[in-house]
Amino acid sequence: MEILHIEHLNFTYPGVETPTLRDLSFSVEEGEFIVICGASGCGKTTLLRLLKRELAPHGTLSGEILFAGTPLQQLDDRTAAREVGFVLQNPEHQIATDKVWHELSFGLENLGLPTEVIRRRVAEMASFFGIQEWFRKDTASLSGGQKQMLNLASVMAAQPSVLLLDEPTSQLDPIAAADFIATLRKLNRELGLTILLVEHRLEEVFPIADRVMVMDQGQITLFSPPDKIGRGLAHLPAEHPLLAGLPSAVRIFQALGREDDCPLTVRDGRQFLKQNYSNRIDSLEIPPYRHSEKVALEVREAWFRYRKELPDVVRGASLKVYEGEIFCILGGNGTGKTTLLNLIAGLSKPYRGNIFIRGKKSTDYGGNSLYRKNLALLPQDPQTLFIQETLREDLEELCRLAKFPRSEWEARILRVTQLLGISHKLSSHPYDLSGGEQQKAAIAKMLLLEPKILLMDEPTKGIDAGAKTALAQILQALKKEGITLLIVTHDVEFAAEYADRCALFFDGELLSSDPPSLFFTGNNFYTTAANRISRGIYQNAVTCGDVVRLCRENGVKEAQNEG
Amino acid sequence: MEDQELTLPAPSAGFAFASFHPAALLCYFLGVLLIAMFSLNPGIALISALGGLLFSASLQRPGVFWGSIGYLLPLSLLIAAVNPLFNYNGATPLFHLNGKPYTLESLLYGVLIAVTLIAVFCWFRCYSLILTEDKFLFLFGRILPQISLILTAALRFIPLFQKQYQKVRAAQKGMGIYSAKRFSDRFRAEIRVFSSILVWSLEHAIQTADSMKARGYGSGKRGHFGIFHFTLRDGLLIGMTVLLVAISLVAMGVGALDISFFPAIQPAPPSFLSVISYFCYSFLCFTPFVYEIKEKLKWKFFISSI
Numbered sequence: 001m002e003i004l005h006i007e008h009l010n011f012t013y014p015g016v017e018t019p020t021l022r023d024l025s026f027s028v029e030e031g032e033f034i035v036i037c038g039a040s041g042c043g044k045t046t047l048l049r050l051l052k053r054e055l056a057p058h059g060t061l062s063g064e065i066l067f068a069g070t071p072l073q074q075l076d077d078r079t080a081a082r083e084v085g086f087v088l089q090n091p092e093h094q095i096a097t098d099k100v101w102h103e104l105s106f107g108l109e110n111l112g113l114p115t116e117v118i119r120r121r122v123a124e125m126a127s128f129f130g131i132q133e134w135f136r137k138d139t140a141s142l143s144g145g146q147k148q149m150l151n152l153a154s155v156m157a158a159q160p161s162v163l164l165l166d167e168p169t170s171q172l173d174p175i176a177a178a179d180f181i182a183t184l185r186k187l188n189r190e191l192g193l194t195i196l197l198v199e200h201r202l203e204e205v206f207p208i209a210d211r212v213m214v215m216d217q218g219q220i221t222l223f224s225p226p227d228k229i230g231r232g233l234a235h236l237p238a239e240h241p242l243l244a245g246l247p248s249a250v251r252i253f254q255a256l257g258r259e260d261d262c263p264l265t266v267r268d269g270r271q272f273l274k275q276n277y278s279n280r281i282d283s284l285e286i287p288p289y290r291h292s293e294k295v296a297l298e299v300r301e302a303w304f305r306y307r308k309e310l311p312d313v314v315r316g317a318s319l320k321v322y323e324g325e326i327f328c329i330l331g332g333n334g335t336g337k338t339t340l341l342n343l344i345a346g347l348s349k350p351y352r353g354n355i356f357i358r359g360k361k362s363t364d365y366g367g368n369s370l371y372r373k374n375l376a377l378l379p380q381d382p383q384t385l386f387i388q389e390t391l392r393e394d395l396e397e398l399c400r401l402a403k404f405p406r407s408e409w410e411a412r413i414l415r416v417t418q419l420l421g422i423s424h425k426l427s428s429h430p431y432d433l434s435g436g437e438q439q440k441a442a443i444a445k446m447l448l449l450e451p452k453i454l455l456m457d458e459p460t461k462g463i464d465a466g467a468k469t470a471l472a473q474i475l476q477a478l479k480k481e482g483i484t485l486l487i488v489t490h491d492v493e494f495a496a497e498y499a500d501r502c503a504l505f506f507d508g509e510l511l512s513s514d515p516p517s518l519f520f521t522g523n524n525f526y527t528t529a530a531n532r533i534s535r536g537i538y539q540n541a542v543t544c545g546d547v548v549r550l551c552r553e554n555g556v557k558e559a560q561n562e563g
Numbered sequence: 564m565e566d567q568e569l570t571l572p573a574p575s576a577g578f579a580f581a582s583f584h585p586a587a588l589l590c591y592f593l594g595v596l597l598i599a600m601f602s603l604n605p606g607i608a609l610i611s612a613l614g615g616l617l618f619s620a621s622l623q624r625p626g627v628f629w630g631s632i633g634y635l636l637p638l639s640l641l642i643a644a645v646n647p648l649f650n651y652n653g654a655t656p657l658f659h660l661n662g663k664p665y666t667l668e669s670l671l672y673g674v675l676i677a678v679t680l681i682a683v684f685c686w687f688r689c690y691s692l693i694l695t696e697d698k699f700l701f702l703f704g705r706i707l708p709q710i711s712l713i714l715t716a717a718l719r720f721i722p723l724f725q726k727q728y729q730k731v732r733a734a735q736k737g738m739g740i741y742s743a744k745r746f747s748d749r750f751r752a753e754i755r756v757f758s759s760i761l762v763w764s765l766e767h768a769i770q771t772a773d774s775m776k777a778r779g780y781g782s783g784k785r786g787h788f789g790i791f792h793f794t795l796r797d798g799l800l801i802g803m804t805v806l807l808v809a810i811s812l813v814a815m816g817v818g819a820l821d822i823s824f825f826p827a828i829q830p831a832p833p834s835f836l837s838v839i840s841y842f843c844y845s846f847l848c849f850t851p852f853v854y855e856i857k858e859k860l861k862w863k864f865f866i867s868s869i
Contacts, residue, residue, distance in 0.1 A: 371739025
């Protein structure tokens with residue numbers, strides 16, 4: 001049965017010339033799992049919001065949206081609210097009440113259900129989503145993953161027949177994200193729930209989707225089962241941002257220009273490699289990594305805990321980062337990576353051990369001198385950096401605080417904003433920028449202080465594949481300028497692609513600082529998908545590019561057999 | 564930032580007395596406080612102070628409890644000692660200060676006020692530990708649904724605001740904007756942070772409103788749900804409170820508990836009613852302490868018998 005039917009849908013925001021959505025027509029069957037992807041600004045969020053009446057943006061709309069045969073506008077308020085559930089991007093902002101149990105019952109109270117029914121549904125939801133343990137807790141005390149799970153549960157409590165999700169995992173760490181996706185899969189398979197998911201992290205969702213919708217500039221360019229997507233996008237140039245977001249198996253398949261069935265998972269990817277490519281040449285020649293002799297920063301046996309009665313978070317961690325390196329610290333959530341970064345940035349002090357910034361003890365830097373032409377910390381949430389009404393005012397304020405002569409301000413601001421490609425955004429409010437642009441603006445602000453060392457906390461969090469590639473280019477540019485970059489991340493793929501050296505932070509210590517090709521081939525689980533696909537076939541392929549290069553060098557198997 | 568998150572249990576978790584229904588608890592605390600504040604009788608004041616002290620000692624860690632005694636006791640001694648300096652009534656001058664008498668009656672009256680203060684302070688402390696905000700909101704949610712929802716949202720928002728404030732401060736400090744030594748610079752920096760968080764709050768509010776609308780907020784009359792259920796023992800607690808408070812009120816009404824301090828101390832003659840009401844009020848005030856200890860012992864017994 002068709003649950004959603006969209007016909008000739010056009011939508012234009014007020015005051016904008018070009019329509020955001022252009023002549024969309026499609027339908028969704030009951031019980032389908034649909035993934036919607038596309039570069040930022042392609043209209044995918046607008047489309048999703050139009051399907052949820054309460055969240056529909058203002059603007060001119062033509063065409064029709066039918067829910068189970070009835071135009072969406074003709075449903076009564078309660079039915080509309082009940083039948084279509086919506087989960088937003090930021091776990092924090094969606095929670096309305098202070099207690100977990102109250103959040104679960106909130107939607108049901110709104111729908112005016114009798115107390116007995118609410119009690120039963122709340123119990124059901126808490127059991128299904130594994131919330132019993134924290135049922136009576138304050139919502140403020142939950143982790144990000146728990147918060148998003150609570151949001152999902154409190155939407156599901158109303159028993160909607162369609163669930164819409166707008167990048168629900170973008171603010172979560174990989175483990176919480178995988179957990180969340182697994183729950184969506186369970187809802188879809190076990191309850192037959194229809195799901196429309198907007199997502200840019202596709203590695204996990206691709207294999208479980210029934211159909212994938214690719215959008216570009218307000219139109220649907222492709223709407224087909226996931227294994228047809230690779231071939232459907234064959235016409236795109238290799239550096240197209242859309243391709244960077246696809247699962248590794250699909251990217252490898254796509255880059256090799258194959259015509260047969262597209263693998264979606266790591267397992268299928270391994271099969272595909274084994275069947276089609278030989279491993280005569282089983283490793284890439286990677287020149288040994290040489291770093292500068294000068295140490296930019298050093299952590300020597302640092303110990304730290306937040307309070308006397310709490311356990312140590314950092315236990316004798318040692319680290320040397322050389323000048324001009326891109327160094328990535330990887331590790332799970334809550335292991336203390338951010339704490340380590342705060343120690344290096346001088347925001348907290350180790351109770352034992354020392355930190356040296358460019359050869360000088362960090363405690364010997366008086367006043368602001370640690371942060372002047374020296375070291376800067378880019379926090380996880382770039383929004384926390386902006387104080388003023390426009391980006392220009394914000395940057396000017398920093399120039400004033402840094403005591404640059406007024407005549408230089410304009411030139412300095414222009415230089416950093418041009419380097420980061422955001423000079424056209426100077427008069428925007430920082431909060432109005434997209435996730436990727438906010439990231440760039442934040443880096444621009446850091447660069448005004450002319451740091452020699454830039455510390456970054458999860459810079460890839462919440463930004464799509466295109467913005468990630470752009471970020472990587474910026475990092476390369478900064479490296480060329482001689483800036484040392486220390487990045488804390490759990491984005492394994494990003495570190496593999498762009499780091500000079502990686503280290504694993506575990507149990508308060510730093511383990512195995514190696515170049516990515518060594519670091520990741522030494523790991524079995526904590527490694528890239530491309531490495532898992534090629535493990536045992538090729539020796540040191542870590543990125544999709546590596547695998548593709550080796551495949552090309554080896555050539556296709558059949559051709560070899562014939563010859 | 565998640566590294567720093569600590570999960571603390573809800574304050575009222577683990578207290579035996581907190582397992583009563585919020586309505587019964589509210590009734591109980593109102594009853595105890597009503598008598599304690601308005602009787603102005605040394606016996607009643609002593610009973611309620613003792614009951615309050617014991618109860619709050621059973622709810623708090625020893626360090627916290629003695630810490631609060633540490634400033635409560637000197638404060639009440641001060642009040643008792645200072646009272647005669649402003650109140651010269653009384654027939655028995657102990658000595659003269661600046662030509663004014665410092666009387667025994669006035670001193671004792673000050674002691675009574677001090678003891679009452681200790682009692683009220685302790686009971687309010689227990690009240691805040693036992694009858695947490697969520698229970699209070701539950702009680703008034705039915706009567707004032709809109710206001711209670713706003714309060715709930717505020718309770719949700721306050722910790723979030725504090726967290727964001729710390730994050731922004733840390734971010735600014737990481738650029739070296741906060742390390743300035745001068746007070747005026749620091750003050751200006753605080754103002755900057757505060758104003759930026761106001762914008763952030765607005766952003767937060769818009770998204771929260773979206774999520775509330777998406778879940779049908781404003782689609783008609785709201786239902787009501789709470790995790791508290793009224794049972795027989797809650798009824799018993801209310802019945803007991805009402806009965807005991809009523810007896811004490813009657814005693815107060817007919818003057819059996821009256822005591823006049825000025826010019827000379829003159830208590831009402833002991834009567835059957837006054838003895839009964841002392842007894843009833845003691846029963847009322849010591850119930851939660853005894854209940855708390857009883858449950859603790861019960862658990863000890865359970866654990867040792869496993």
